[in-house]
Amino acid sequence: MISSEVTTGPSAARTGVLIVGAGPTGLTLACELARRGTAVRIIEKSPEFHSGSRGKTLNPRSLEVFESLGILPALLAHGRTDLLLRKYRDGRVVTDTDPFAVLGPTPAAPYVRGLFIAQWLVEEILRTRLAEWGVTVELGTELTGLDQTEESVIATTAAGERMAAEYLVGCDGGRSTIRKSLPVAFDGRTEDGRLMILGDVEAEGLSRDYWHQWLDEDGAILLCPLGERSFQLQALAERDELGQPVAPSLESFQRIFDRHSGMPDIRLANPTWISTFRVNERMADRYRVGRVLLAGDAAHVHSIAGGLGMNTGVQDAFNLGWKLAMVVAGAARPALLDTYEEERLPIAAWTLDTSGERWRGVQRSVKEAGRGTEDVIRPETLALGLGYRWSSLALELDGRGSEGGAVGGEGARGERATDDGLLRAGDRAPDAPCLGAGGTVTRLFDLFARPHFTLLGFGESTVGVLRATEAQYGDTVRPCLIADIAEGLSDHEGHARRAYGVTGDAVVLVRPDGHVALIAPADATRAVLDYLGTLRS
CATH class of the missing domain: 3.50.50.60 (FAD/NAD(P)-binding domain)
Structure with missing residues (x-):
């Protein structure tokens, strides 16, 4: 202490x-x-x-x-993004699942x-x-x-x-x-009923193309390949004759594996890490x-x-x-x-x-063939829709033909509000490819990676607010004009405007952590300067 x-x-x-x-x-x-x-x-x-x-x-x-x-x-x-989830029952493969198969990358994500x-x-x-x-x-x-x-x-x-x-x-x-x-x-609470065991082991002869998951009526064991040789092992702890959990060890890992896998030729070895945990x-x-x-x-x-x-x-x-x-x-x-x-x-x-919710859902479904841990991988767990619309740092004015004002209320538990699908202040700022001088591709994420605010100006009429902001807050903000003129980036395929929901001219201030701070009309110089000023005074 x-x-x-x-x-x-x-x-x-x-x-x-x-x-x-x-x-x-x-x-x-x-x-x-x-x-x-x-x-x-x-x-x-x-x-x-x-x-x-x-x-x-x-x-x-x-x-x-x-x-x-x-x-x-x-x-x-x-690391790897291509692992399949392989489910077994009674020693036989029942499903191979790609949990991310329904998702595809986009210019915005x-x-x-x-x-x-x-x-x-x-x-x-x-x-x-x-x-x-x-x-x-x-x-x-x-x-x-x-x-x-x-x-x-x-x-x-x-x-x-x-x-x-x-x-x-x-x-x-x-x-x-x-x-x-x-x-x-x-x-909060601690789940007393289940003691989980974890470990890093080797399993010579076990394919490294799958996250192996043996599921039976009396328990389960999972082996996920990580690195060049190791697998992370997850299982419920063994219990002795008095119902008390048995301390995890290589020997207990092997007994659990043998009981569930039906693969007597696979021997676990070289445990470099062993641990236990209860769900808190x-x-x-x-x-x-x-x-x-x-x-x-x-x-x-x-x-x-x-x-x-x-x-x-x-x-x-x-x-x-x-x-x-x-x-x-x-x-x-x-x-x-x-x-x-x-x-x-x-x-x-x-x-x-x-x-x-996902944990309790897995406990209910894990014994069904073809279901289980893939149920926890949902769009919301990607964290791309999480934002801060309720934050005092989120300000939205009439910049895109919609009524605005300070944003609050929606999504106050962390989830992105789903009112009209339009990007709002507080949301994660999307990526988009644009063309710079000489036709080189510049992603918006390239701009956001620099340690400062980024002020996006959609359309030539935003030049005034960009220049005024740089003159007063150039140590904090970097302007970026998105317009088909010499000093601007070209939104040549329209990805930036679509991602930000901008049809006319508008400015979008993006925070250093890649969240939208402010959305305002093209001539909202005072609003942008006042927003940045409140951070300092």
Whole structure:
């Protein structure tokens, strides 16, 4: 438990942001801050990097996040999008299913398939990228004291080092000691009836083209290929004669496999990671207490159904990173950080509801031939439709021939409202290919990947607002004219206008995390300048 008292000693080493926990959430946040020039330290209690596969799927929205960070090619080179789900019953194959077969990429959403990749590898790729910005993870560094002043957070480590930071972010997992040191409730429930076991094993002779799933009346075992040799094993724990769970081991893995698979020639070997878990559905009631914030599993935990855990943490970090960077740089008022909780806490509530619903659905259907885990892969679990229409940062004016005003109400549990299908302020900003000078293709995602707001001007009449915005906020906003003139991008196939629902001339302000901030008429210079001004004052 972290003490709230700070030990006396030398002056604390000061940084902009101190991140506690070097999993995918903490590393994504550190990358977001480092690439914006924010002074950041990231510490990890463990003396060595985690090696287990744990979370094993990145959803399409996380792939977009990682494309912005410049690591998508490395992830795609080490992961897979082509795995089939192979179901067995009584030792026989009953179905081979491609859970993403009904989905196809579009210019607005180039990634629609999940990427199967071990979490330890995601972390390694993130650490490599972070090191390119001059930041490395400080292993074996445990916080034992934490206090806040009006200007900073003071943390003390087990080794006696004192660290001062303008802000501290707890990314230290479901058992977060940072969260436990704060006046934050972590309410929810634990499913007591089922103890799950996990492990990374080798299975020589088992095809690596399938996620193998043996389902019987008395249980199940799943083996998903990850990396070059390993499979992630999932199963219900064995029970002894008294009904108590048996500690997982290679021997218990083999017994469960033999009982369900009907493949006596397959021997499991080389268990590099073994773990257990019970399904917890809990979330923090606050994400910010003064200068301390929570993200990832420290803020919410839920079932594994839908593969939303690692992804929700990554997307927490993407939402928080630009806001922290602007506040620390003095480019935004501290109140901007309140919008992190305003936007992400409802997403956590939606995630718990969705994941829990999928988990209970799988328990009901998993014994039916051809059904089971593929039921958890639905369009909503891709996270492309999640947005923040209720946010105070979402402003919509009459820019496309429809009535507007501040956006609120719809989708206040995280799901995208389905009123008219039109893109709204708060939604994820779509991609689209355009043509630049010399006929080179420029994707909108290429523009959004830069660490700033992007002001899209659809039509020549938006030149005035683009120039005025750049003149006043050129350090924060980059303008982009979409019009068939020399200085503009050509929407040669109309994909950009269709994706943004623009038929006439209009401006769309896109946040650094790729969500729509504002939609306004072509001459709404004052509205755009006022919006950006409210971030600073």
